[in-house]
Amino acid sequence: MIVIHEEKCTGCGICVKVCPTGALSMVSNIARLEEDKCTLCGSCVSSCPFGAITMERKAQTVDVSAYRDIWVFAEQDNGVLKSVVLELLGKGRDLAEELGQRLCAVLVGSKVDHLIPELAAHGADVVYLVEDDIFGSYSTQAYTAALATLISRHQPNILLYGATHKGRDLAPSVAANLGLGLTADCTGLSIEPQDKLLLQTRPAFGGNLMADIICPNTRPQMATVRSHVMKSLEAQPGRTCDVVREDIEVSPRSITTKILEVISSTTGGEKKVEEANIVVSGGRGLGSEKGFQLVKNLAEALGGAVGCSRGAVEAGWMSKTRQVGQSGKTVSPELYIAIGISGCIQHVVGMRSSRVIIAINNDSAAPILEVADLGVVGDLFEIVPALTEAIKAR
Amino acid sequence: MKHVVCVKQVPDTTEVKVDEKTGTICREGVASVLNPFDEFALNEALRVRGEGDEVIVVTMGPPQAEEALKKCLAIGADQAILLCDRAFAGADTMATSFALVKAVQKIGQVDMIFCGQETLDGGTAQVGPEIARQMGFSQVTYVEAVEQIKGKFATCRKETDDGYERIRARLPLVVACLPSPDFNPTIPSVMDIIAAKRKVMTAWTAEDIGGGAEQFGLAGSPTQVVKSYPPPKKGQGVVIQESPEDSVQRILEIISNKGFTA
């Protein structure tokens, strides 16, 4: 419940403004709460500059000391590791050192043991290997069974997944299976000094707000983590690790989904937008499919990947798999160039963590210019071809 | 068949502003909208419904969430249920999915549950899969189209990290829906809105759906938010308005200075 400490309240009214449900009001200069309207979202607690509002919950005592080690779900696709796995190992290494626990990778699939050296080289102390034909193509049910069984057998302290399509499909299923807490799409992880809990930072409200989240009473502490925000370690070839083979029986009858067809829209060789170091994105401002070619040309000259806004997808110029933003991919390349993109919040949440952002737009009031390190106001049809030529001439 | 659509009312995040002085989110005057992902999910449910199928929308939220349900009824849902109780307050995804599961069990005989892929405010994408696991239903996420429901199976077109998959899933099934690029929300007519007033809207409390008080709301939430704050501001950028030649020059300077590698 929310408690207002009247002696600390100065009547500044900030809490009244931030309350999303209108549950707070000022009565003779002191905050008053209408319990019926309050959803316990906690906005007022963190907004109060004077610590006059607190949220109290019933204390629970659960023995969590038996749970040890940091685990990383080693997601692979057709025998190739996702790049986020190496990033998670990089971060996991820090956490493992800080807690004095081991860093373990969980590798599930069919014929995937060739990936073990790569996991070891990037920091894993142990690889739990689950190999069977039934794990050859991903299914929520088989993979949930594998993870849940391993967790029950070995009791890890922390379990991290990439916030990929599969990671976000699997992690909540495992969480519900075992009744665990789970934090989605983290952009920061650290160990909280007092209780040694995993402090999980994630953006909420379309990136307008950051939240720090803990999970004190359930183990493992689980999180999905965005790609490109953690740094992988330099590979140490020849570094070895322990390999623990695990037998897990999953009945084929318990799997109720079947992949009928795989339609890949990344033709061989094309860089995926979420894995590229340089991304050149175009929006509705390109005017036509032919206009969009300017974006592709620039991307090619820079050796980067092509991205786009939803505007370009809606117009039918680009495939949805290249869309950056809330309902598309989250990217954080070294360099992001936004061309003819207005910068609606749903686009910006997908790219705002890029290291350097350059935007080209002819509207000096376009919101994209506010997030850009260099905002160029001008006609893209003049600037982009000239820029491409200049880069080619370097 | 009986289809349940889980919908949530969310603040319109495109309007949310950070108060520069206090560094807090200012939600005064920010409109509430039906989560667009959920609106798409409802559309899919209505699009694939067969003769005699029933589409029921459910939301867990404060009393004003009724507005979102009214909109769903006007769009075409047959019935709406509001889960509303002090006991539900402060729920994380686990406690939310638990309440929704209890409601689905009370409704009974449900063949498909349509969720949005994620919400604008929480954006966790967790509630759908958590419902699926607790109900023991099949699960397909990132669904852009439910192509067909035939006998005991549904075929879905699902987005993956690098393309699409067509998946066949046995009912009962939870789908988490992602608006396809060509999705245009239906704007209900005045007639639809009037017709919606005659449809059934029910409110259920924690007691109505059963389950222990410690499983709902704040008490039933394994995760705890310890702090929230506005994102760190990026260093001030510069905005220039110069001739095309000079603009190109300025861009080249940045690209060369920072020495990017592809």
Ligand SMILES: Cc1cc2nc3c(=O)[nH]c(=O)nc-3n(C[C@H](O)[C@H](O)[C@H](O)COP(=O)(O)OP(=O)(O)OC[C@H]3O[C@@H](n4cnc5c(N)ncnc54)[C@H](O)[C@@H]3O)c2cc1C
């Ligand atoms: C639930 C939901 C999810 C969404 N998810 C996403 C998402 O994942 N990704 C996404 O991008 N959007 C998303 N959107 C849509 C988003 O709100 C915007 O509609 C979209 O990003 C706009 O695309 P745009 O910037 O290309 O087009 P516009 O907003 O039309 O912008 C075009 C820009 O081009 C500029 N321009 C025009 N001509 C020129 C010229 N000659 N030279 C230079 N500049 C020019 C204009 O000034 C304008 O700023 C989502 C929306 C919703 C409701």
Ligand SMILES: Nc1ncnc2c1ncn2[C@@H]1O[C@H](COP(=O)(O)O)[C@@H](O)[C@H]1O
């Ligand atoms: N309070 C709620 N009431 C009903 N459905 C919800 C609620 N919260 C989430 N959902 C459903 O779960 C989906 C995913 O939500 P989230 O996990 O918050 O991103 C949403 O798109 C809704 O379909």
